[in-house]
Amino acid sequence: MKPFPKLHLWLLIPFGFTLLGFRSYWTGFSEAPLRWHLHGISATAWYIILIVQPWLYHHRPIQIHRKVGxxxxxxxxxxxxxxxxxxxxxxxQPEQSPLFKVRYSLSLLDFIFIAGFLLSVAAAVWNAKNTQVHARWxxxxxxxxxxxxxxxxSFLPLGMIYQPKEFSDFPxxxxxxxxxxQVLVFLIVAFLMIQDYRKEKKIYLSFALVAIVQLSCIxxxxxxxxxxWLITLFNHLFEL
Structure with a gap:
């Protein structure tokens, strides 16, 4: 039996969270700048392919899975x-933004996350013939x-609880x-690692790397x- 027969269904859960988390992009689609469209649409298309691929692997010839890949x-x-x-x-972003005072450190996190994303894609391609390793990457x-x-x-339920007039009203x-x-993501990945170890007595680098970096980012x-030095570095990289 091929592994991960229900993976496409499980992947719908984080996809739904992602759509809800970035709901302001979709509700304000016509007013969003071009850079948001380029990223939002491409990321959504990537996610859809990520969900479809396990289903294709189980229900269609492997050649279709590879072409979509x-x-x-x-x-x-x-x-x-x-x-x-x-x-x-x-x-x-403007000084009024709640992220203004930490915009460089948060941008460093985004840089780390997208680098990790790209590394995982590259590692998945490198391990394409090993289904267990490939799938986890x-x-x-x-x-x-x-x-x-x-x-x-998270700010959706928090807003309902605290009902702030301004973002600064949050405690x-x-x-x-x-x-x-970050801790939540770490715990989810740690759970997957524990499951792998219980079943296979193995820890996969793909999950371990994510878990370590998620905590480090805090x-x-x-x-x-x-x-x-971070401000200087990013201003130089992005010519600001």
Whole structure:
């Protein structure tokens, strides 16, 4: 029996969270800048392919799975390139934004996440003949980019609870909520690693790498903040 027969259904869960987390993009679609469209549409298309691929693997000839995978590679490159445009835009957001004081450290996180995403795609391609390893590298792409969506989604119930007139009325900062979500992603990935170890007595690098980086990113935000060297580095990279 082929592995992961229900994977396409499980992947619908983080896809739904991501759509809800970035609901403001879709509700304000006509007003969004071009860089958001390039990233939002390409990332959504990538996600759809990620969901479809396990189903194709189980229900259609493997040649179709491979051809769709080639299209996925092109989209992954586009997602990565367009993410850099979004990062540059985030660095120039107005002072009124709740992210303004930590925009450089948050952009560093985005840079780390998209680099991890691209690394996982490349590793999945490299291990294409090993289904167990290949599938886990592809699954890990979800967790690299999940916390930005779930962090935004978290403010939906938090807003209902605290009902702030302004964002500053919340009794916590954006980075606090981000840290909670980094821990959440870590716990999900840790659960998957435990399941793998129980069944196979094996820890897969794809999941271990995501888990370590997710926790490390909490330190990045709270310890680095917008350090002067980080501001200088990003201003130089993005010619600001």
């Amino acid at each position: 080639m299209l996925g590679l092109l989209l992954a490159g586009f997602v990565t390139a367009s993410a850099l445009g979004v990062i540059r835009g985030n660095l120039t 592809m699954i890990s792409t979800v967790f690299w980019v999940l916390s930005p969506a779930t962090t935004r989604l 916590f900062l954006w980075v606090d909520v981000l840290a909670w979500n 330190w990045v935000v709270f310890a680095l903040k917008d350090a002067k």
